[in-house]
Amino acid sequence: MNSTVTAVSSNGEYSFTKPNRDSVRLLAGLGVEGDVHAGVTVKHRSRVAKDPTQPNLRQVHLMHQELFAELRTAGFEVMPGDLGENITTSGIDLLALSVGTLLHLGDEAVVEVTGLRNPCLQIDRFQEGLLKRVVGRAADGTVVRRAGIMGVVTAGGTVRPGDPIRAELPVGPHRPLEYV
Template identity: 65%
Template sequence: MAGRVTAVSRNATYSFSKPHRESVTLLAGLGVEGDVHAGETIRHQFRMTYEPDLPNLRQVHLMHEELFDELARKGFDVSAGQLGENITTRGVDLLGLPTGTLLHLGEEAVVEVTGLRNPCAKINDFRKGLLGEMFAMDPVSGEFTFKSGVMGVVRQGGVVRPQDPVEVELPPAPHRPLERV
């Protein structure tokens, strides 16, 4: 599978959305340089209050641009960076990847997928009713999944820009499905 980066975003302060950038620099073991969520230990604002020493499995937030197309068909105007993601992609089934997948971004950067983003209630503050669109029910199994992107850790640093290729390297089988992190 191959795709491309369509947008990159970062924010040095806690806020729901992240502004677009011409590029972002990924730092191995830390995350997006200059982003409030970068660090070796957890940087999620709420979770830091009760789990401050946990490893940061949410260094980079990636979201598939196809979600914005789906939301537009339902009347929601959402674009890259507005849901807090660092890297927006097209042409990669992020939600279908197994845990441990390596995403090669641009010329050097490598992000290991750690799990699904757990959507929070702030999504409804951004757009009323949007939180309900961040879940999908499998009609066969009855299981539900989160649609608000995946989280990862930086294994190899590098600069990432819009239009950069995304190459997917699956981990050895057996594959483990993504769970929320």
């Protein structure tokens, strides 16, 4: 299956959802141009409160559209941008990628995968009961996070719906994603 970008979203103000755009521009070392979470250091409010000098490993949030279809069968209506992601994908198992994977988006942009999104209670404010659908436990009791992945921009460029996605796995052993 071909991997593609199905939607792009950004918001210059703090809000849970992000409106869809015709395109977004990724800026190397910063994130999505004009997005409230762009920057070299952390921008998420809870992380800024702890230590505003931390590096921003969450410049870009990617989420797989296949999750939306699964949630729909459980009675939830979730569309691209609704859960705050910048890039919605199709045809790539984001959650199975290794830390350090390079995602080539379109002709120029490259995002290095840093880890999993750690969803918070805001998801239940969006739609009650949704948090339990995107965070659960495996049979061995470990926490399973399914609300997308985070990354940093290593090469800038414009990203549009329909752009191809190519994953370049890092050299060395697979490093499972952990929340960042």
